[in-house]
Amino acid sequence: MLGASVTVPSACSVLSLDVGRKRIGLAxxxxxxxxxxxxxxxxxxxxxxxxxxxxxxxxxRSVQGLVVGLPLDAAGQPTAQAEHCRRYGVRLAQSLGLPLAWVNEHSSTWAAGERHGLQGDRTGRLDSAAAALLLEQWLQDGPALKPAQSMAAGTGAEPIDGGS
Structure with a gap:
């Protein structure tokens, strides 16, 4: 069950990514x-x-870990974009030598657009606002950062339950 063994992360400088095909929102x-x-x-x-x-x-920014959004559907199942985000996140974390955590990004772009009045934005501001929501969610709910090698092996790669 997703979220059953969630550990709230230790505070540290983290970079959050909302990975898209054209842009990556950052926070x-x-x-x-x-x-x-x-x-x-x-x-x-x-x-x-x-x-x-x-x-x-x-x-x-003296970043000590990465948080990457995984687009899951309303039922918590991976979307077509989720596998792309997972591969990108693992490759990036391994290249940077940083641990990472996944966060369910279901509706994060919509929520960021509503919160900041950015619906329809194509400049990247909406993407980064969504990345900020993902980071806020991660700081509240976890999961803890894990080495990228464990993510590549398929262990510990499950995103937390719920979404923003």
């Missing part, structure tokens, strides 16, 4: 997990180019 939090801030969205390119930008964010 970060302070090392105490008190303040969540949307960051400029990354307009997708080749993975190596994305990695350079994301590595810079991680270094300048």
């Amino acid at each position: 970060g939090c302070d090392p105490l997990g008190i303040t969540v801030s949307p960051l400029p969205a990354l307009h997708r390119g080749r993975f190596d180019n994305d990695l350079l930008v994301l590595r810079h964010h991680c270094q300048t």
Whole structure:
């Protein structure tokens, strides 16, 4: 059962990603997990180019982990985009040498649009607002960050129950 063994994460500087095909919404939090801030969205390119930008964010923010949204449907089942997000998240975490956690991003873009009046935004602000909601959800509910190797092996990769 999803969420049955959720451990609330220890506060640390984390980078949250709302991975899309064209853009990646980004948000970060302070090392105490008190303040969540949307960051400029990354307009997708080749993975190596994305990695350079994301590595810079991680270094300048002293990031200790990644939170990646997984798009699940209303029944909690993975969507077609979920596998893409899972592969991207694992590859990124392994490349950066950082642990990661998955968060159910069901309705996060809609919720961010409603909260911030960004419905229909194509600039990336909506994507980063959604990433901020994912990070807020993770700070409240977990799960704890885990090594990317365990995610690639298929263990510990289940997102938490519920969504934003």
